[in-house]
Amino acid sequence: MEQEKHEEKAQEKTRGQSFWELVRFALIALVIVIPIRILVAEPFIVSGSSMVPTFENGDYLIIDKISYELGSPQRGDVVIFRFPGDPTKFFIKRIIGLPNETVDIKGNEVVITNKENKQGFKLEQPFVKNPANNKDTHFELKSDEYFVMGDNRSASSDSRYWGAVKKNLLQGRAFLRLLPIDKIDILPGNYKQTE
Secondary structure: OHHHHHHHHHHHHHHHHHHHHHHHHHHHHHHHHHHHHHHHEEEEEOOOOOOOOOOOOOOEEEEEOOHHHHOOOOOOOEEEEEEOOEEEEEEEEEEEEOOOOEEEEEEOEEEEEOOOOOOOEEOOOOOOOOOOOEEEEEEEOOOOEEEEEOOOHHHOOOHHHHOOEEHHHEEEEEEEEEEOHHHOEEOOOOOOOOO
């Protein structure tokens, strides 16, 4: 009888310890996961066809949020940002023009003019598979603005229509594609042009 009471107390003590260990584990996990989620990386699901064929509707990405805190976005980066017209919406596009540059579009040709290239240079765009016949347009970017375009030019709402994106709206760059599994990739869609 005495033995049974002793075993019951031991089981209660074990259950109590297990409960507090679980609570402690959950708190430690939250302390680690929440700052990473807020400051370092965030999931993003592609919606729509503006980045086809680089990204398809439903692709599951992890966004690198810290790179732009430590450095500047680069031409060719695929970025996720808050839409300037409605900051509750998130868009994914490619950076075409950088701060203080001029972007001229004539048909499918994009010409960038900046301090280093006063005569301008034609942007290489091997990632564009569906070009659009754009009307001639001219954009001058301010010191905190980026010109972004979708890779599927004929089906993309981008800076050609609603203007530049300010740096404070950039959430991060596409760092990792997790789904679909056959397209797992680090820095998916990454392209750097030599000027």
